[in-house]
């Protein structure tokens with residue numbers, strides 16, 4: 432069972448996650464792309480990694496932007512290590 436992280440621990444982890452913010456018990460980031468196709472391709476890459484990790488993001492797409500929000504449903508919607516891990520994976524997909 433994933434345990435919720437303290438605000439201090441989250442802040443510490445976000446130190447190595449550029450552009451990620453912690454608010455409303457989620458960590459979130461907006462990613463921008465040259466066009467819609469690239470944005471959707473990014474979403475598709477995330478989908479495979481999320482399935483691999485059995486941990487799924489909230490995804491909001493408008494044209495060339497993709498907003499990702501992460502929290503752990505099984506931990507009452509709080510931020511856990513699973514969210515940090517997936518955020519790091521998502522960062523590695525963005526280039």
Ligand SMILES: C[C@H](O)[C@H](O)[C@H]1CNC2=NC(N)=NC(=O)C2=N1
Pocket residue numbers: 485486487488501502503504505506
């Ligand atoms: C049964 C399955 O492992 C769980 O429902 C997984 C699926 N994906 C998930 N994703 C997220 N963000 N939080 C969860 O608690 C979660 N639980």
